[in-house]
Amino acid sequence: MSDYQSYMKGSPFEVKVISARFSLPDSTSIDTFLAHEGYQALAKAFQMGPEAVINEMKNSQLRGRGGAGFNTGLKWSFVPKQTDKPKYVVCNADESEPATCKDRPLMEYDPHQLIEGIIIAGYAIGAHQGYIYIRGEYRYLMEVLDRAIAEAYARGYLGKDIQGSGFDFELCTHTGAGAYECGEETALLNSLEGLRGYPRVKPPFPAVVGVYGCPTIVNNVETLCNAPHIVLKGAEWFAGLGTPKNGGTRLFCLSGHINRPGVYELPMGFPLRKMIEEVGGGIPRGKKLKSVIPGGSSCPLLTADEIDVPMDFDSLAKIGSMLGSGGVVMIDEDTCMVKVAQRIMKFYAHESCGWCIPCREGTAWLKRLLDRLHGGAGVTGDPDTALDVSYNILGKTLCPLGDAAAMPTISIVKKFRSEFDEHVRLGGCPYERKSAAVQAAR
Amino acid sequence: MLSDTLISKFDDVIARYPLKRSAIVPLLLFAQDEIGHISDEAIEEIARRVEVLPIEVIEDIGYYSMLHRQPIGKFNLQVCTNVSCQLLGGEEILEHCSKRLGIGHKQTTADGLFSLEEVECLGACCGAPAMQVNYDFYENLTPERVDRLIEDLKARAEK
Ligand SMILES: Cc1cc2nc3c(=O)[nH]c(=O)nc-3n(C[C@H](O)[C@H](O)[C@H](O)COP(=O)(O)O)c2cc1C
Ligand code: FES
Numbered sequence: 155m156s157d158y159q160s161y162m163k164g165s166p167f168e169v170k171v172i173s174a175r176f177s178l179p180d181s182t183s184i185d186t187f188l189a190h191e192g193y194q195a196l197a198k199a200f201q202m203g204p205e206a207v208i209n210e211m212k213n214s215q216l217r218g219r220g221g222a223g224f225n226t227g228l229k230w231s232f233v234p235k236q237t238d239k240p241k242y243v244v245c246n247a248d249e250s251e252p253a254t255c256k257d258r259p260l261m262e263y264d265p266h267q268l269i270e271g272i273i274i275a276g277y278a279i280g281a282h283q284g285y286i287y288i289r290g291e292y293r294y295l296m297e298v299l300d301r302a303i304a305e306a307y308a309r310g311y312l313g314k315d316i317q318g319s320g321f322d323f324e325l326c327t328h329t330g331a332g333a334y335e336c337g338e339e340t341a342l343l344n345s346l347e348g349l350r351g352y353p354r355v356k357p358p359f360p361a362v363v364g365v366y367g368c369p370t371i372v373n374n375v376e377t378l379c380n381a382p383h384i385v386l387k388g389a390e391w392f393a394g395l396g397t398p399k400n401g402g403t404r405l406f407c408l409s410g411h412i413n414r415p416g417v418y419e420l421p422m423g424f425p426l427r428k429m430i431e432e433v434g435g436g437i438p439r440g441k442k443l444k445s446v447i448p449g450g451s452s453c454p455l456l457t458a459d460e461i462d463v464p465m466d467f468d469s470l471a472k473i474g475s476m477l478g479s480g481g482v483v484m485i486d487e488d489t490c491m492v493k494v495a496q497r498i499m500k501f502y503a504h505e506s507c508g509w510c511i512p513c514r515e516g517t518a519w520l521k522r523l524l525d526r527l528h529g530g531a532g533v534t535g536d537p538d539t540a541l542d543v544s545y546n547i548l549g550k551t552l553c554p555l556g557d558a559a560a561m562p563t564i565s566i567v568k569k570f571r572s573e574f575d576e577h578v579r580l581g582g583c584p585y586e587r588k589s590a591a592v593q594a595a596r
Numbered sequence: 597m598l599s600d601t602l603i604s605k606f607d608d609v610i611a612r613y614p615l616k617r618s619a620i621v622p623l624l625l626f627a628q629d630e631i632g633h634i635s636d637e638a639i640e641e642i643a644r645r646v647e648v649l650p651i652e653v654i655e656d657i658g659y660y661s662m663l664h665r666q667p668i669g670k671f672n673l674q675v676c677t678n679v680s681c682q683l684l685g686g687e688e689i690l691e692h693c694s695k696r697l698g699i700g701h702k703q704t705t706a707d708g709l710f711s712l713e714e715v716e717c718l719g720a721c722c723g724a725p726a727m728q729v730n731y732d733f734y735e736n737l738t739p740e741r742v743d744r745l746i747e748d749l750k751a752r753a754e755k
Pocket of ligand 1: 217218219220221222223224226246247248249250251334335336337338339340372373374375377378553554555558
């Protein structure tokens, strides 16, 4: 279990749509859900018909919350209508992007919201089977979901002829067993087929050839949780919550050097500075901010001068970064950015599945280089070599894990170049020396 | 021998998929939960039930970091040192566990009680620094909290 008080601290700036039921007593039970608009969107969807649901989704400007930010309704519309093959809905609950912990409360505190979203997705594309692919570490959440799924079956919201609609839908959980790469949608599909999680060549996209060779949509937990609200309250309302082309709200996970770490539901486009200073309560011990990871460790980092930016997909793209998965990490002035780069690369080198050579070799090379640099054995050319290796990974791999390793590295080397040069000049980490000196003086 | 509960769970899980081999990873994890590791017998049994060769099951085990063929400690301390945790002392927590237990990454204490593992982001970043003991989360850790936890776990093992 997660500690509710520690994750959901609350803020007057929050606009609660998908987190609205979190604080209700017994929030995971179907009775609580039904008493608070639960499964009403499903009934409405059955009246609207699949085509109208997809249009509503498109117009809502909901964009994928898993990281890439693709328009969800558009993705659903790519599923072929005329086909003999069965279709599938796969919910991506692999949540492994470092600094991201928002799907966890969504599943823990309101599992039926997700189930309703998945059924709506299934109805819209004409699928009769759904899988929730959940990371192995989230075992307790699998139990929460399994209980909720059993309740939904018992009350006729899953199974044959749901609520007399004539629509059948089966749903179950599926556990992973530790692999970041399995969050990538095509690797996830291989994993779901019992294979190693290696990526597939795209195209064909999963919407056409997905799991078992059949049309499949893969959507993130948070994305699917929004669907019932869009169906119930309309595309216009949803789009109006955010900024142009960025509908709705977003669960932002504030972590790192911040006074009030936690998950906050804020409108799309919420200003980053305000998020840090007013929602998160600023940087602890009166320290200055040095850098921000705006959306999980795969995103280019921002400097403290770049935080006057609305947190939506397009605004972050405009300044050369990404909104990613909603994991916002604050880094204070006492932090060594070479060490941050080193830790980030350690992750990607560990998680590279090894399928594409530029990623497998490049991340290992970068890790060795950054280890050496931070450890004091760096040479003058190292920062440039780090850039060179990164650019030779970028865009040269089947799945974006390679890019995810290269992009933060390039941004850190470029934006904090003087720290890299300082490591080379001193033959060690200036921050560790400083803290050693402080300790010696005590 | 695999227990009857495990076997009936196997049947249950396999029935969820149009392709039996889809069940491999879940079955491996459930078997590991019961046995403590993945035994050769479990590999054979799973392979037989999902109609693949044992080597295909072994191939999967090598890929997924939570799966292991050797026994580990009763309590597996998995300490996150990824970026949100690192900024708030995740490495110090790992170091503290290591000193306290006298073991390093992926090692087990002589009494078989504890194993230690440095892991990647657990999805507990807002409660950093964080760790998992088996499947249970422990967050906002300090060295003192870790000491207390280790004592509690020892007491639990004695019962
Ligand atoms: C290496 C890698 C890891 C990923 N991990 C996740 C993940 O844990 N959860 C997730 O929802 N999407 C993850 N994604 C994104 C998925 O590939 C995919 O874009 C997403 O599930 C689509 O859903 P959405 O459109 O609702 O965002 C990952 C992508 C990559 C390249
Ligand atoms: S970074 Fe440690 S739990 Fe996410």
